[in-house]
Amino acid sequence: MSGTAVLRILSVGPGTTLQDGGRQGYLRYGITAAGPMDRLAHATANGAVGSGPEVTAIEVSLGGIEVTAEGAPLTVAVAGGAFAVSLGGQALVPNVALTLEPGAVLKVRAGAAGAWCYLAVAGDLAVPPVLGSTATHSRSGIGGLDGRALQAGDGLPVRPRPITALPPSRIAAPWLDRDLDRVRILLGPQADYFDAEALAAFLATSWTVSTRNDRMACFLDGPAVRHAKGHDIVSDGIAMGAIQVPGDGRPIVLMADRQPTGGYPKIATVIGPDLGRLAQMRPGSRFRFTAVSLEEAVAARRAEAALPFSAPTLEPVVRTHFTSEFLLSLNLIDGVYGQSCGQY
Amino acid sequence: MTTVDLNADLGEGFGTDRRGGDAAMPDALGAAGTARAVPEAGQDLDQGLRGTSDLGPTVAERSGPRFLDAGEAALVVEFGQSVDPALNDRVLALDAALRAAPPEGLRECVPTYRSLMIHYDPLRVSRAALVEAVETALEAGRAEARAGTLWTLPCCYEPGFGEDLDEAADRLALAPDALLRQHAGAVYRVYMYGFAPGFAYLGGLPEALAVPRRPAPRPPHPAGAILIGGGLCAVGTFPMPTGWYVVGRTPERLYAPERAEPFLIQAGDSLRFEPVDAAAFRALERRTEGGEVVARREAA
Numbered sequence: 001m002s003g004t005a006v007l008r009i010l011s012v013g014p015g016t017t018l019q020d021g022g023r024q025g026y027l028r029y030g031i032t033a034a035g036p037m038d039r040l041a042h043a044t045a046n047g048a049v050g051s052g053p054e055v056t057a058i059e060v061s062l063g064g065i066e067v068t069a070e071g072a073p074l075t076v077a078v079a080g081g082a083f084a085v086s087l088g089g090q091a092l093v094p095n096v097a098l099t100l101e102p103g104a105v106l107k108v109r110a111g112a113a114g115a116w117c118y119l120a121v122a123g124d125l126a127v128p129p130v131l132g133s134t135a136t137h138s139r140s141g142i143g144g145l146d147g148r149a150l151q152a153g154d155g156l157p158v159r160p161r162p163i164t165a166l167p168p169s170r171i172a173a174p175w176l177d178r179d180l181d182r183v184r185i186l187l188g189p190q191a192d193y194f195d196a197e198a199l200a201a202f203l204a205t206s207w208t209v210s211t212r213n214d215r216m217a218c219f220l221d222g223p224a225v226r227h228a229k230g231h232d233i234v235s236d237g238i239a240m241g242a243i244q245v246p247g248d249g250r251p252i253v254l255m256a257d258r259q260p261t262g263g264y265p266k267i268a269t270v271i272g273p274d275l276g277r278l279a280q281m282r283p284g285s286r287f288r289f290t291a292v293s294l295e296e297a298v299a300a301r302r303a304e305a306a307l308p309f310s311a312p313t314l315e316p317v318v319r320t321h322f323t324s325e326f327l328l329s330l331n332l333i334d335g336v337y338g339q340s341c342g343q344y
Numbered sequence: 345m346t347t348v349d350l351n352a353d354l355g356e357g358f359g360t361d362r363r364g365g366d367a368a369m370p371d372a373l374g375a376a377g378t379a380r381a382v383p384e385a386g387q388d389l390d391q392g393l394r395g396t397s398d399l400g401p402t403v404a405e406r407s408g409p410r411f412l413d414a415g416e417a418a419l420v421v422e423f424g425q426s427v428d429p430a431l432n433d434r435v436l437a438l439d440a441a442l443r444a445a446p447p448e449g450l451r452e453c454v455p456t457y458r459s460l461m462i463h464y465d466p467l468r469v470s471r472a473a474l475v476e477a478v479e480t481a482l483e484a485g486r487a488e489a490r491a492g493t494l495w496t497l498p499c500c501y502e503p504g505f506g507e508d509l510d511e512a513a514d515r516l517a518l519a520p521d522a523l524l525r526q527h528a529g530a531v532y533r534v535y536m537y538g539f540a541p542g543f544a545y546l547g548g549l550p551e552a553l554a555v556p557r558r559p560a561p562r563p564p565h566p567a568g569a570i571l572i573g574g575g576l577c578a579v580g581t582f583p584m585p586t587g588w589y590v591v592g593r594t595p596e597r598l599y600a601p602e603r604a605e606p607f608l609i610q611a612g613d614s615l616r617f618e619p620v621d622a623a624a625f626r627a628l629e630r631r632t633e634g635g636e637v638v639a640r641r642e643a644a
Contacts, residue, residue, distance in 0.1 A: 027452055028454050028611065186416060190412075234457050236458070237454040238414075242414060261537075269414050271415060294413060297466075305467060
C-alpha cells in the first residue's frame with residue numbers, strides 16, 4: 001500500500017469527531033483542550049494499528065458510523081465500548097482490527113454497552129492541526145474537519161502506513177472491560193464548601209447518569225448536594241473530571257470539552273484513570289463515587305500507564321481467506337489444535 | 345424567568361450563561377440543559393462587581409497561598425478568593441516564574457483572577473516536588489512586578505456597531521456621548537481569559553457604566569463586539585447571544601488561530617479603546633482580515 005487513500009464516511013450519527021490527544025498550552029487563552037473522552041480506549045485503537053497513543057482517530061458516538069476505503073486498502077481498528085461492529089454485513093467482535101478493502105463497508109453501531117468507541121487508521125489522517133492539535137471542539141469550531149463533527153459524505157485523506165493485510169482480528173484489551181459501578185474521586189479543590197454531612201451523603205448516593213450528557217459535561221441525577229458556604233466562587237481553573245455543584249445542588253462532572261475556568265465550587269475530581277469508565281456510562285447508568293487518597297490516585301494512574309495498550313495482542317476472529325501458507329502452517333495431521341484455533 | 349435557549353448559534357456551551365438572570369437563574373438553567381456547565385460568565389460578572397468595591401486583599405490573602413488538589417494531575421495555587429489586582433499580580437508573577445523555568449512534569453498553567461491552576465504529570469513530578477518548585481518560584485517571582493503591555497484597540501461606537509449603546513445609556517441615565525467618553529477614557533486590566541477562545545475579562549469599567557445585566561440574553565453579537573455588563577467590560581471574540589450590552593466593535597482580532605500571533609493580549613496587560621468612525625473601521629477590518637495587527641502596543 002502506498003500513495004494516498006480516503007476514508008469515506010458513508011453515514012454517521014451526531015457527535016462523532018476527530019480527536020487526537022488534545023490541545024495543550026492554550027487553556028490560558030480560553031481554549032478548550034478537547035481530546036478523547038476515553039483516553040485509554042483511544043490509545044488502544046491507535047496501538048492496534050501501530051500508532052502512538054495520541055494520534056488522530058475518530059471518536060464514534062452512540063450514533064454510530066459507516067465507512068469505506070477509497071483508493072487503497074486501509075487497515076483500521078475499533079476499540080472502546082462494546083459496540084456492534086460488522087464488515088460487509090458480517091458481525092465481528094467489538095474491539096477489532098482489520099484491513100478494509102476499497103469498497104468494503106465497515107459499520108459500527110451502538111452495542112451492548114459503552115458510549116464511545118474509537119476508529120483508528122494505520123497511517124496519518126491528513127487534517128491540519130489548529131493550535132498544535134487536530135482535536136475537534138465543535139462549540140468553538142476548532143480542529144478536526146473544519147471544526148465540526150463528521151458528516152455523511154466526508155472524505156478523510158489518509159497517508160496509509162505500509163502494513164500487511166490484516167484479517168479481522170480481536171484486539172485483546174481486557175483493560176477496556178471496566179467495572180462500571182464505581183468511580184474513584186479525590187475530594188476537592190472546594191470540598192470545604194460542603195459540610196461533613198453533605199460530603200457523606202454525596203459519597204453514599206447511588207448517582208444516575210442523566211440524559212444530559214455530552215463531551216462537555218456529565219450531569220448526575222440524585223439528591224441535591226447542599227452547600228455550606230454558598231455556591232459562588234471567584235472563577236478558577238477546571239480540570240477534566242471536576243465535579244462542580246451549582247446552586248441547585250445537582251452535580252456536573254466536567255469532561256473533555258469543558259471550559260478552562262469556572263465559578264462553581266468543585267466538591268471533588270474524578271481521578272484520571274476513571275474518567276474513561278465514567279465517559280462510557282450511558283444515560284440511566286447508576287454508580288457510586290469512592291474517595292481515594294492522592295497516593296492511590298497516582299498508583300492507579302501508574303498501573304494504567306503500564307498496560308500494553310500501545311501494542312495490544314491481536315487474535316484472528318474470522319478467516320476471510322485462507323492462503324496455502326496459512327493452511328500448511330497448521331499442524332493438522334496430529335490433531336492437536338493450538339490455543340489460538342479456539343478463537344476461530 | 346425567561347428560558348434560555350441553550351442551543352442557539354454556537355451551541356449550548358456558548359449559548360447560555362447566567363448573565364441574564366438573578367438568584368432564581370440556576371433553577372431556570374437546570375430546566376434548560378447544560379447551561380450549568382458554563383456558569384462562569386455570570387459568576388464573573390457578580391464577582392466583577394465585588395471586585396470594584398476596592399476592599400483589597402484580606403490579611404489571609406497577603407500570606408502564603410493555599411495548595412488545593414484538583415485531582416491527581418492538577419494543583420491549584422490559591423492566593424485569595426476575591427477579584428483584586430494585587431492578588432492577580434501575584435498569580436501572574438508565579439505564572440511568569442514557572443514559565444521561565446518550568447519544573448519537570450509541568451504541562452500547562454492557567455492563571456485566573458486569584459489562583460493559578462497547574463496541570464502536571466504526576467508520574468513525572470510528585471505533588472510534594474511540585475509544591476517545592478512553586479515555593480521556590482514564589483520566592484523568585486515575588487519581587488518581580490510584571491511590566492504588562494498597554495494596548496490601544498480601535499473601537500467604533502457608531503450606530504450599527506455600538507448596537508446597544510443608546511439602550512445602555514438609557515439604563516444608566518447617561519447621554520450616549522457621555523457613555524462613549526467614559527468608556528473610551530478608561531484603562532482596563534486584563535484579568536484572565538475564560539468562557540470562550542480569546543474572551544478576555546476586563547476590570548476597570550467606570551462605576552457610572554456598571555449597567556445591570558439584561559433580564560434575558562439578546563441575539564448574537566458579531567465577533568469583535570465590545571461588551572459591558574454587571575461591572576465588567578469584555579471583548580467578544582465569537583458571535584454569541586449575550587446578556588451584556590454591545591457598546592462598540594473593534595476591527596482587531598484578539599483571537600486569530602491562523603496568525604503567527606494567535607492571541608495578542610496577555611493576562612495582566614492593560615487595554616484602552618480609541619474611537620474610530622465607520623469608514624476607518626472598515627479600512628482597519630480589511631487589514632486585520634489579511635492577518636495584520638492594527639492594535640497599538642506600548643509598555644504600560
